[in-house]
Amino acid sequence: MQMSEPGVRLLYEAARELGLELGPVLPSFQLLYRRLLEANRATNLTAIRDEKGIILKHFVDSLSCLKGDGLEGSLRAIDVGTGAGFPGLPIKIVRPALHLTFLDATQKKIAFVEAVCQELGLAPVRCIWGRAEELGQHPDHREAYDRVLSRAVGSLSVLSELCLPLLKPGGVMIAQKGPGVEAELEHAQAAIGLLGGRVREVITFELPALREHRSLVIIEKVGPTPSKYPRRPGLVQKNPLS
Template sequence: MFQDEMKKAAEAYGLHLREVQLQQFTRYYELLIAWNEKMNLTAITEAHEVAVKHMVDSLTAYDKTLFHKGVSVIDVGTGAGFPGLPLKIFCPEIRLTLMDSLNKRVKFLQTVVDELGLTGVECVHARAEEGARNQKYREQFDIAVSRAVARLPILCEYCLPFIKKGGHFLALKGRAYAEEAEEAKKAIKVMGGSHTEVREVHLPDLEDKRAIIIVTKTMPTPKAYPRKAGTPAKNPL
């Protein structure tokens, strides 16, 4: 049963979930599996694996010094809602924007938000490069998060333009995190980021290396960025 797997996985990582949160995670899992039959949301569907590799993995981005009441968070290229939705379930007082380039996925996300009774969540259909040029979103967020979207130099161009000066970008990364952090130094600087911190994380029952790369934004992003859709991926900084 998913609820038991979720409880075990969260406890093994050192997180305590309230009953209502366990119910929300379970409903999210049920919707993910049901919608996954109609569209490609995830290759991982087994209860234990979803609990560890999607839900708890998303929660590794949580940092109590950053995720406080009223903080504004954007999840760029959120896909099936990771890491944004698990962070919102765990920390309901954040204000969350979920942005994805595929409208079908945005409809799925809105369904999850409605079914779980989550408030303070906006689901936006936009490519990152276009969203970051919209004044409603540009440099409006305290935190940007992103997981499994692109290598870090590209991701910095997608995400840092959304963040206010003094805010943070949290990238959830796999085994190549150290190499990506090195590769992204130029992009971080160009986008207005400065201090970069790497926090290693270990998921229950998994040997693979993962880390959260935290970039602090100290300068506004130059108006020329992000470049037009497709350019950051084709020609990374």
């Protein structure tokens, strides 16, 4: 269940391509790797189960968020649709000062994230079983975060309605996307503006080792989100803003 020596080298070298030195935190990634494999024996947390896939498509892909806007210091951040803890867990391991909230609608996944955070001693963190549509209307969370992270599957119009209500004016949303995001961006521009956002930049790169194309869409919150957004669960996905 341990990450193999070639796997450790792959993680270390791929992270170096991103400008990160993982030496001091490699034991934390080893533990996360073990716990992910163990949990997958009992429940389906992720379809990616091979060593190379976990290292590159979960760990390194998550760390690529650090190419985006400042995740340094004690910022308040939220990982929307974290699933089994990605991108949040790898980022929290290398940026321990972040005040990071993990949000997912699947109870078994958020329970896994909470257990791993406790075992790794990651703090401050908060793990919430719930939906972004509801959290975005809650006074403790609405416009309360400096950074919103998401690599959840969904169009930028949908992700923007789920994520921008959580973001403070002046804060930044970092959305992980694949190649060819330009058409999606064009379709989402009106929705992003309506929700108080503005696209600051799109960072394109190749994921180390895999050489797959990735994009980070960086959206800045430039104004308040109208109070009727996000809409109730179901409407956001069924009738995306355009």
